[in-house]
Amino acid sequence: MAETDYTEDNIRSLDWKEHIRMRPGMYIGKLGDGSSPDDGIYILLKEVIDNCIDEFVMGAGKTIEIRIKDKQVKVRDYGRGIPLGKVVDVVSKMNTGGKYDSRAFKKSVGLNGVGTKAVNALSSYFRVESVRDSQTKYAEFSEGNLTLNSDVEESGKRKGTKVIFYPDEAIFKNYKYRNEYVEKMLRNYVYLNPGLTIDFNGEKFFSENGLKDLLEDNMSQEDMLYPVIHLKGEDIEVAITHSKTQYSEEYHSFVNGQNTTQGGTHQAAFRESLVKTIREHYGKNYEASDIRKSIVSAISIKVMEPVFESQTKTKLGSTEMGGDFPTVRTYINDFVKTQLDNYLHKNTTIAEALQRKIMQAERERKELSGIRKLAKDRAKKANLHNKKLRDCRIHLGDTKKERNLESTLFITEGDSASGSITKSRDVNTQAVFSLKGKPLNSYGLSKKIVYENEEFNLLQAALNIEESMEDLRYNNVVIATDADVDGMHIRLLLITFFLQFFPEMIKEGHLYILQTPLFRVRNKKKTIYCYTEDERRNAMEELKPKPEITRFKGLGEISPDEFVHFIGEDIRLDPVMLDKQMSIEELLKFYMGKNTPDRQEFIIENLKVELDTVEE
Incomplete structure (x- = not known):
């Protein structure tokens, strides 16, 4: 075989848009279809809004207008407008932007100038228009290629920038923006x-x-142990309270306006300084976990030239504040130590309520410690972990830089369904946990039950969330039950378990319901799986004259060869979300408490009778 020549012609340099389109994950994390809050379509929106926010921070434009209809996104600000001569460059040339001049944007987020270019490259249609000094100019692109470049024209519109884009359906398959996210x-x-x-x-x-x-x-007012402690400094803002019902710690953290969902150096420093300050204030060496149990808090800091651990900026890596300030850790420590201590001295009622909460947490921890030990010993003896969990190879916390966002745990009922999923799953990133029968209704029960009940104890161990959410092993936890009455009941019982003991699983967008097809429509050439009646009708139209139709009654009926289609790249997931109007306590009481007339009324009003109209 002739040797292949290796010459200069073989070395090919991708231009900016080709590189982004070939490696979108480097710029926007995972792609997804919009069912998860960290999917790419939300990052695209965020990149465009970040530029509007930077204008607001600079004192230009107090309103941002956003319209999302079907697949089209429009974002309009009333800032200074992009300089007209640079309208094309700013959205299509790497390393072009106003943020390289540090004076103008000391503490902005989008420092690398990649944001809008990535949106442009990953959109089938992208239009940018700028208005300033009573003049306007606009440009249109497709997949990052310039298709129209207008002249500068006179304009009576208010100054500012308007961007319209359609995420490219070749890259984001079946996507839809969910308003909740x-x-x-x-x-x-x-x-x-x-x-x-x-x-x-x-x-x-x-x-x-x-x-x-x-x-x-x-949070609802009833769930707050005491009114929010709100502290503000020059480059830092903190809000703290404790929940009466929640077991775990909850943090909302931000750097330069960026929501750092994975925390980072600032969140670690905040947790540490909180414990230190409270110990010193009460003169007692309380356990850190007792102080932080049930805490609900938020911290926002501004750092010069922040260093993030990934392109999507969800975890802060910086240790320096920048300017004349010390490190992030020292800055947060000093602020919390002075401000929180002063606050507790001035507000003795809050200080007493907080101390009572810490002592209650201490009592509960001691009560639980014996049960925990028993549960762990029991699990070791029977080696039960292997019985319930068929694990995958790669987990959420495995890699330092980019967490494995695809890692998924399917919670299934019975052996037939878990058998199908186990055989067709991707062993690298998909694990299966099989339930035996219906889980316990945990409404109103204490944390003790999590250790006493074998299934809950093993589920908690599989997820690794006993100590904190930071150790969660799977990004997506998917309830995969039949769509019949029993399956629905199991879903409800599992959601109750998470709401009761691990609500941040839901708040942080980790819990989903697996959608499985209701019908298979096929002829000799093609098979289409349908999730709704509409899809079934369309498939029958497409495959006429006489397609064969199968209705799936349960997951166990779907063979492993077919299941692979529903949990692969075309997986359809429904996120489990909380309604901000209703507290967790009210929600659980309504659905899982004693059978109230209210609930019966709700069920009757919302009962949908689906007539089976399958044409045999």
């Missing part, structure tokens, strides 16, 4: 920028008291 992102923007108004599809978001509003909007 967009709204959460927008709320965070207004909490971090008091005075800013964001108008999303006609609904206005605004915050006057920053992080204090964040905690109050996320």
Whole structure:
């Protein structure tokens, strides 16, 4: 065989848009279809909004308008507008942007100038328009290629920038924007920028008291042990309270307006300084876990030239504050030590409530320690871990730089369903946990039950969330049950378990329901799996004259060869979300408490009778 020539012609340098389109994950994390809050379509939106926020921070433009309809996204700010001569360069040339001049953007997030270029490259249609000094200019692109470049024209419009884009369906398959995720992102923007108004599809978001509003909007007043402690410094803001019902710690952390969902150096420093300050204030060497148990808090800091551990900026790696300040750790430590200590001295009722909570946590921990030990010994003896869990090779916390966002645990009922999933799963990233029968209704029970009940104890161990959410082993926890009455009941019981003991699994967007097809429609040439009646009708139309139709009654009926299609790249997941209007306590009481007339009424009103109209 002739040797292949290796010459200069073989070395090919990708231009900026080709590189982004070939390696989108490097720029926007995972792709996804919009069912998860860290999917790429939300990162695209965020990159465009970040530029508007930077304008607001610079004192230009108090309102941002966002419209999302079907697959189209429009974002309009009333800032200074991109300089007209640079409209094309700013969205299509790497290393072009106003943020390289550190004076103008001391503490902005989008420092690398990649943001809008990535949005442009990953959109089938992208349009940018700038208005300033009564003049306007716009440009249009497709997949990053310039298709239209207007002249500068006179304009009576208000100054600012408007961006319209359609994420490319060749890259983001079957995507749809979920308003709940967009709204959460927008709320965070207004909490971090008091005075800013964001108008999303006609609904206005605004915050006057920053992080204090964040905690109050996320919790019901009844669930707060004491009013929010709200502390502000030059480059730092902190809000703290404790929950009456929640067991775990909950942190909302931000750097330069970026929601660092995976924490980082600032969150670690905050947790540490909290414990130190409280120990010193009460003069008692309380356990760190007792102090932080049930805490709900938020911290936001501003750092010069922050270093993040990934392109999507979800974890802060910086140890330096920048400027004349000491390290991030020292800065946060000094601030919390002085401000929180002063606050507790001035507000003795809150200080007493906090101390009572810590002592109660200490008592509960001691009560639980014997049961925990028993549960662990029992698990070791029977080597039960292997019986329930068929694990995968790669987990969420495995790699330092980029966490494995694809790692998934399927919770299934019975052997037939878990058998199918086990045979067709990807052994690298997908694990299966099989339940035996119906789990216990844990509503109103104490944490003790998690250790006493074998299934719950093993599920907690499989997820590795006993100590904290930081050690969670799977990014996606998927309830995979039949869509019949029993399957629905199991779903409800599992959701109750998570709401009761690990609500952040839901709050942080880790819990999903697996959608499985209701029908298979096929002819000799093609097979289409249908998830709804509409899809079934369309498939029958496409495969006429006489397609063969199968209705799937349960997961166990679907063979492993077929199952692979439903848990692979075309997997369809429904996120389990909390309604901000209803506290967890109210929600559990309504669905899982004693059978109330209210609930019966609700069920009757919402009962849908589906007539089986399958044409045999």
